[in-house]
Amino acid sequence: MVPPLAVDIDGTLTDGDGAVDPRIFAALQSWGAPVVVATGKAFPYPVALAHFLRIERTVIAENGGISLVGDDLVVHGDRTGAQAVADAYRERGHDLGWGELDLTNRWRETEVAVSRDRPLEPLEALAAEQGLEVVDTGYAYHVKDPTISKGRALASVADRLGYDVTEFAAVGDSQNDAHMFETVGVAYAVANADEHASAAADYVTDAAYADGFLEAVAEIEAASE
Numbered sequence: 001m002v003p004p005l006a007v008d009i010d011g012t013l014t015d016g017d018g019a020v021d022p023r024i025f026a027a028l029q030s031w032g033a034p035v036v037v038a039t040g041k042a043f044p045y046p047v048a049l050a051h052f053l054r055i056e057r058t059v060i061a062e063n064g065g066i067s068l069v070g071d072d073l074v075v076h077g078d079r080t081g082a083q084a085v086a087d088a089y090r091e092r093g094h095d096l097g098w099g100e101l102d103l104t105n106r107w108r109e110t111e112v113a114v115s116r117d118r119p120l121e122p123l124e125a126l127a128a129e130q131g132l133e134v135v136d137t138g139y140a141y142h143v144k145d146p147t148i149s150k151g152r153a154l155a156s157v158a159d160r161l162g163y164d165v166t167e168f169a170a171v172g173d174s175q176n177d178a179h180m181f182e183t184v185g186v187a188y189a190v191a192n193a194d195e196h197a198s199a200a201a202d203y204v205t206d207a208a209y210a211d212g213f214l215e216a217v218a219e220i221e222a223a224s225e
């Protein structure tokens, strides 16, 4: 019996260009236990992925700021502090880097993401003034509540699914997966992972990106036989 699986999106289910690799579809659709898509992206992204893959709508978004188990939605926190940081950052002449539509932040409820080509030092200083942190996922800088994490949200989701979080396996690639890795039973970092994720993982795959994910799930399955 395979364990329940928590899986990151960017850098894990994607290729090096950030496109979801279609080879992961069957792996998620055929997994013999619950799958939790756990991402730093805004809530609509993992919901859409689950919808179009026709897998259970069991997702974590915004680095743990939002969790959904079926119709049970929990928002952990709010965006007030992060928005104050974004406003002060703009007042210093730095936009968030996503253009007018800002689809990266349009639907965020608990944090704000800033493009990695924007200055980090003033962002970190402004976040610290609000008691917030800046997490670099390799895809964006996230201004967030330091007490919120994918790991903390996964413990809540596991409980709502009737599992202990230590029964989970997890696969991911960056700093925003590290606490989740320390929370689950077994954690795999893909070869392209940053030093935070690699250090927190039990294993690092030989292959990168979606190839690394497929390698990890094959090993998790083999270990469960």
Ligand SMILES: O=C(O)COP(=O)(O)O
Binding pocket: 008, 009, 010, 011, 038, 039, 040, 041, 042, 137, 138, 139, 140, 141, 174, 176
């Ligand atoms: O949105 C990001 O910055 C990273 O997203 P991820 O947690 O799915 O890798």
Ligand SMILES: [Mg+2]
Binding pocket: 008, 009, 010, 011, 012, 137, 172, 173, 174
């Ligand atoms: Mg990632």
